[in-house]
Structure formats: structure tokens, C-alpha cells
Amino acid sequence: MRMPEPDGAIIRNRAAIVAALRAIVPGEGVVGDEDGLRPYECDGLSAYRQLPLAVVLPETTEQVAGVLKLCAERSVKVVPRGAGTSLSGGALPLADGIVLGLGKFNRILEIDYDNRCVIAQPGVTNLGITHAVEAAGFYYAPDPSSQIACTIGGNVAENSGGVHCLKYGLTTNNVLGVELVLMSGEIVRLGGKHLDAEGYDLLGIITGSEGLLGVITEVTVRILRRPATARALLLGFPSNVAAGDCVARVVAAGIIPAGMEMMDRPAIQAAEAFCHPGYPDVEALLIVELDGPPVEVDHLIERVQAIAAQAGAVSVRASANEAERLRFWAGRKAAFPAVGRISPDYYCMDGTIPRGRLGEVLSAMQELSRRYELRVANVFHAGDGNLHPLILYDANNPGELERAEAFGADILRLCVAVGGVLTGEHGVGVEKRDLMGTMFDEVDLAHQERLKCAFDPGGLLNPGKVFPTLHRCAELGRLHVHRGFLPFPDLPRF
Secondary structure: OOOOOOOHHHHHOHHHHHHHHHHHOOOOOEEOOHHHHHHHOOOOOOOOOOOOOEEEOOOOHHHHHHHHHHHHHHOOEEEEEOOOOOOOOOOOOOOOEEEEEOOOOOOEEEEEOOOOEEEEOOOOEHHHHHHHHHHHOEEOOOOOOOOOOOEHHHHHHHOOOOOOHHHHOOHHHOEEEEEEEOOOOOEEEEEOOOOOOOOOOHHHHHOOOOOOOOEEEEEEEEOEEOOOEEEEEEEEEOOHHHHHHHHHHHHHOOOOOOEEEEEEHHHHHHHHHHHOOOOOOOOEEEEEEEEEOHHHHHHHHHHHHHHHHHOOOOEEEEOOOHHHHHHHHHHHHOHHHHHOOOOOEEEEOOEEOOHHHHHHHHHHHHHHHHHHOOOEEEEEEHHHOEEOEEEEEOOOOOOHHHHHHHHHHHHHHHHHHOOOEOOOOOOOOOOOHHHHHHOOOHHHHHHHHHHHHHHOOOOOEOOOOOOOOOOOHHHHOOOOOEOOOEOOOOOOEO
């Protein structure tokens, strides 16, 4: 894996940089000793590790602005970090850069039921937002499997999804506004409950920008009323192809479930052994949830059952009560830790394909599994074609990690070849960075880099992520910039 060459001068001046940071974030807000840095050496892609120059843990937006301004003046690289649950190496540190941790930004600032929104700091967990509003009958729809730990700031950075995003959308469909600190230290607002975002869709650019454009210090999200009824179906199939066919048939029938998840035999068996959700012994399993008024849900349950029967389902079971519905989902939510019990290590991939190609792609993945002599378990968001293959390997065996990476790269190339994309919700990070050329040509990538230059002309925010070739902004030709940083003069600034 290639990362930017470390700046020796920055490393040699580490003591002075740490002292300057401590003047901005006093007390225990700056971590500089090796033992203290160790927990920040990697994120969820734990195969790659690197100790940062220092870790800074600010508590206020003003401190974030001060830190970024200092780093811009001294050409110090900055890696923003939420909870560190990224599976693409998005928060992998740099030896000559600081990690800017937002863990202390953990308060919900406002709950506005009239406008159906919540204003939260970026360190609030995804599930924490739902817990804050559920007593009033509301919830926050995007629900990644890591929702108990992942933060809303990280969700915005990666445009995270979840099992209920088929009907209710990804993070980008549920974020109304952000407060953002630029590398210059300037604080801007995009959108918000009382601030319409006109002109350029800058909020859409920030959502999924992987920490390359700015540091998010506040997020306004949409909350929804709990549906009157929700029921789930367990549909068992004799093959992955049959299950994939059922997914396509359900959506083609005009039915948009709240969630539609798929698991193959290895994932089913691992989940059953881990938390005993009562899954059938089948080759492929679909969990389909329907929600809404009771009459509508009952009708849709019957329709989906009929479609499943036509697609060759060998097992059909509908949840009889809320406890059983939650038990159906418990196995899916626990699939990743469950697979961890059957393999010393696993490599969790993320790619998205057209729904109609599910069976074909899963069959091709089995052939790749035989070629690389590594097992693979599949658990994914079938409704929107977002795959999460788990490649099982043992890092103690020489060469297995490298084979797992090569296997994963071939899966991603396959996704692009059938009309899909490299990522659905995990982001590019370092994991998929060198595969960007399979999806974008040099002109595409240069335009994307020019956009980064408009926000971060020094290339100091999260360098080494997303772009396979690093260019200086002068090489690309800058966009017309305002006040040295943004080409958008009408943004609210504070």
C-alpha cells in the first residue's frame, strides 16, 4: 500500500508542533506519547497500522478551527476521525500528520419535533439519535450494522447506509445541514433546518467526501415517525441465484420494502450459531421487512410470499409479533461478529451492483473463492445491490492477507464490469483507492481533485485517501476561488 512520503522536517519538529497544539487544546486534549497514540493507529481496516504524529481531541468548534489553521500554517497533515469504525482505511493515520478526533463532540444540541429534525454534534452515535427521540415515537432511519458505535459525523463522511435504507434512503437523503470547518480555520454552514441550500449542492458534495474537504462539527438530520406496523419475512432458497431472482421480482412488482437483506449459507450458519435467531437450513436467506398501516402490511406480506413461491422459495415464515421480528434481524445485525467466530481474520468488502445481476455475481464470487482458495461469506443489502462479502483468512499464514486483498480487488472489478460501482457506503479510503481507475478515467479524477483543491489547496486533509495519484493543485489548474479557499461566495460564514 502506497501512502504519501512522510515529511521529515515535520517529524523532527514534532515537539514544537505538539506544544503549539496544546496551547489551543489544553489539558488532556493532545496525546503525544506512544502508548496513548496506539489506540489510534488504525480504524476498522485493521490490517494497516501507522502511529500518527499526535492526536488532538478538541471540545469546541473554535478549537477545531484553531487546530486546522495552525496545521495549515505549518503544512501539517490532518486525518479527521470519528469512532474509527471505517472499514476502508478512511481514518488511517500518517506518521507526519495529526489525528483530529471528534469523540468529545458527543452532545445532542436540539430536538425539534415540529420540524422533525435533530441537531447533533458529530461524535453522537447513530443509535444515540434514535434513543433520544424514540419515546416520542420517532427514529433516525439510516441504520448501519455498527450503529451502536459509529458516529453521525462518520456516517456523513462515508454516506453510510443500513438495512432500512432501501425505502428511507442513505445518509445523504436524511441529512439537512452541517457545520463545517475548512482547512483555513474558516467555519461555514451548509443547509440546516432554517437554512435552505440554494445553488450548488454543496451539502451533497460534503456527504461522502471522506474527510477530504473539511471537518464536520455539527449535523442536522431528519427524523421520522415510527411506522404503525412492521413485519418481517424469512425466505429460504435452494440457491443464491434463486434468492437474487426473488429480489428483482419483488422490486419489479412495485414493492419497496423497508429492508431486504440477503445472507448465504456460511453467513446463515455463523449467525445461527452465534445468536440463535431461528434461521432455516438453506443455501440463501432473504429477510424482507414491510412497514406501514396494518392493512397495507398484511397485503404486501401476501404478495411477497407469492412472489417468493414463484421464485422457488423452500421456506417462508412471517414474524408473528415484534419480538420475533427483532429476532429475525438480530442474526443479520450480528453477522459480522458471528463470522469472526469461524475465522481468525476476515476482510469485509463493499461494492454495489444492479439488482438483476445478483445471482450472476454471487456465482462468479464462488468461482473466485475456489481460485484463491479462500472462503467467502456473503451478507448484504440485497434491495439496493450493496454487497458485503466477507473474505475469510488467517493473517498468521504467510501470503493469506495478500490473497484476500487480491480476491477483494477482483470482486470490485467484477462489480464495475457488470455496471456497478466500487462502494456503496464504506467509502474508498485506502482500500479501493488504487482501483479508482477501473471506474474513472484521468479526466474524471482530475476534476474530482480540482474540487478538493477548491476546499483544501494545500492537500493537507486526509491525504493518501481516495485518489490513486497525488497531484499538486498547481498541476491541475485551480478552480476560481473565493478568499483563497472556496469558489462559492454566498456561503454563510461565522
